Amino acid sequence: MVKFSKKYSALSLAVEALRGHVGWKPAWRNAEPKRQYDMVLIGGGGHGLATAYYLAKVHGYKNIAVLEKGWIGGGNSGRNTTIVRSNYFFPESTAFYDFSLKLYEGLSRELNYNVMFSQRGMMMLAHDRHGVEMLRRSANAMLLNGADAEFLSPHEVRARVPGLNPSPRFPIMAGLNQPRGGSARHDAVVWGYARAADALGVDIIQGCEVTGFGIENGQVNAVETSRGRIETGKVGVAVAGHSSMIAQMAGFNLPIISYALQAYVSEPLKPCLDTVLLSPATGVYVSQSDKGGLVIGSSLDLYPSYAQRGNLPTMEASAAGIVELFPQFSRVKFLRQWAGIVDVMHDSTPVVGKTPVKGLYFNCGWGTGGFKAIPGGGYCFAHTMANDEPHPLVAPFSLKRFETGRLIDEAAGAGIAH
Numbered sequence: 001m002v003k004f005s006k007k008y009s010a011l012s013l014a015v016e017a018l019r020g021h022v023g024w025k026p027a028w029r030n031a032e033p034k035r036q037y038d039m040v041l042i043g044g045g046g047h048g049l050a051t052a053y054y055l056a057k058v059h060g061y062k063n064i065a066v067l068e069k070g071w072i073g074g075g076n077s078g079r080n081t082t083i084v085r086s087n088y089f090f091p092e093s094t095a096f097y098d099f100s101l102k103l104y105e106g107l108s109r110e111l112n113y114n115v116m117f118s119q120r121g122m123m124m125l126a127h128d129r130h131g132v133e134m135l136r137r138s139a140n141a142m143l144l145n146g147a148d149a150e151f152l153s154p155h156e157v158r159a160r161v162p163g164l165n166p167s168p169r170f171p172i173m174a175g176l177n178q179p180r181g182g183s184a185r186h187d188a189v190v191w192g193y194a195r196a197a198d199a200l201g202v203d204i205i206q207g208c209e210v211t212g213f214g215i216e217n218g219q220v221n222a223v224e225t226s227r228g229r230i231e232t233g234k235v236g237v238a239v240a241g242h243s244s245m246i247a248q249m250a251g252f253n254l255p256i257i258s259y260a261l262q263a264y265v266s267e268p269l270k271p272c273l274d275t276v277l278l279s280p281a282t283g284v285y286v287s288q289s290d291k292g293g294l295v296i297g298s299s300l301d302l303y304p305s306y307a308q309r310g311n312l313p314t315m316e317a318s319a320a321g322i323v324e325l326f327p328q329f330s331r332v333k334f335l336r337q338w339a340g341i342v343d344v345m346h347d348s349t350p351v352v353g354k355t356p357v358k359g360l361y362f363n364c365g366w367g368t369g370g371f372k373a374i375p376g377g378g379y380c381f382a383h384t385m386a387n388d389e390p391h392p393l394v395a396p397f398s399l400k401r402f403e404t405g406r407l408i409d410e411a412a413g414a415g416i417a418h
């Protein structure tokens with residue numbers, strides 16, 4: 001049980017409303033770095049914070065720090081389009097992502113924080129015969145691997161998404177629906193884990209950039225930071241698009257390419273779309289947020305980059321894709337556009353595990369799809385760090401697969417973007 005200084009509940013809300021909201025405390029402390037920790041997590045995104053939480057909760061570690069160069073959730077965890085699903089092809093992937101989805105199903109209760117998890121379904125469209133064949137295979141694979149899936153005829157797709165273009169240039173030939181898929185509020189997931197980790201004694205240190213490592217005889221013994229040297233025997237890295245840079249600081253390379261991935265949100269509309277829709281042929285996916293905005297995601301920008309803003313041609317292609325699917329959205333205005341730097345592996349499968357440096361572990365390569373993996377990734381990474389052995393669910397995701405050739409090529413299951 002996590003002991004919160006103040007539990008969030010209908011009663012505490014009512015009491016505070018009557019008292020003029022004077023009793024709320026900051027959800028986590030702004031900790032100062034200590035000179036030594038048992039474990040250090042680099043990156044205050046969802047994965048770093050969830051890992052710290054499970055290290056404290058499940059494995060009993062108390063002396064842990066999360067070091068974040070900016071503010072928590074300022075990376076991809078606060079920039080994504082919030083889709084949660086487990087519709088992958090290979091057994092290893094489905095087993096892991098479905099585990100993460102199950103953790104999402106109980107997350108608000110686990111963290112005593114409303115992460116606004118909404119299982120409104122997630123539907124992929126097929127626009128040609130090959131796409132139909134692929135969706136059939138995916139549906140069968142998902143069912144065989146224990147996930148939920150429905151293969152839908154064009155008629156069934158249109159019955160569930162009434163606003164779709166009646167005569168699109170790319171015909172809608174089938175759909176693959178995962179009813180348990182949906183979305184969660186991204187910053188709530190980050191803040192929920194941060195609050196719960198803090199309640200278990202984890203130091204969350206913002207504005208603290210890691211600039212190097214102390215390594216002796218192949219074993220990590222410290223991290224160098226913009227706020228001084230911190231001694232520690234175990235370091236977990238969860239920095240998404242910056243993973244290659246951190247690996248280079250430790251003296252090795254990762255098979256990762258970093259790209260900008262863009263997203264957009266429109267002005268609020270009345271409720272008009274109650275599922276998440278993904279169209280590989282037009283290169284876009286769309287859902288409607290609780291505030292009414294259309295949340296639109298696109299393909300990767302076309303060339304590798306660390307520029308966290310994205311560029312115009314991709315944005316234009318996304319707008320064209322949305323209007324192709326829903327011509328009635330053509331006069332809807334975009335309110336905001338942004339991008340995050342995503343860490344793409346060649347086989348579209350993450351890396352969670354050990355590295356050539358003893359005591360240094362990496363959690364990366366989630367590319368365009370690591371938000372859904374936050375609870376599962378944090379849980380399994382914590383196990384891996386605590387036991388110096390991979391959790392069975394992430395054992396296939398080790399770096400070793402690039403030596404053995406046992407790649408898990410999830411390019412089709414990964415979505416539209418990688």
Ligand SMILES: Cc1cc2nc3c(=O)[nH]c(=O)nc-3n(C[C@H](O)[C@H](O)[C@H](O)COP(=O)(O)OP(=O)(O)OC[C@H]3O[C@@H](n4cnc5c(N)ncnc54)[C@H](O)[C@@H]3O)c2cc1C
Pocket residue numbers: 042043044045046047048067068069070071072073074075076077078079080081082083084208209210211238239240241242246261262263297338339340341342363366367368369370371372373
């Ligand atoms: C536009 C967009 C849409 C997406 N849509 C989805 C989606 O719908 N569903 C889905 O599942 N996934 C989606 N993703 C992917 C998902 O957001 C990421 O895979 C996931 O958030 C990665 O979480 P993380 O904690 O590993 O990284 P991040 O949240 O990026 O956190 C890493 C943190 O590390 C910090 N950092 C970096 N370098 C250092 C350093 N040297 N020292 C200290 N701190 C450092 C950064 O500041 C950052 O805060 C999307 C991504 C983007 C960009």
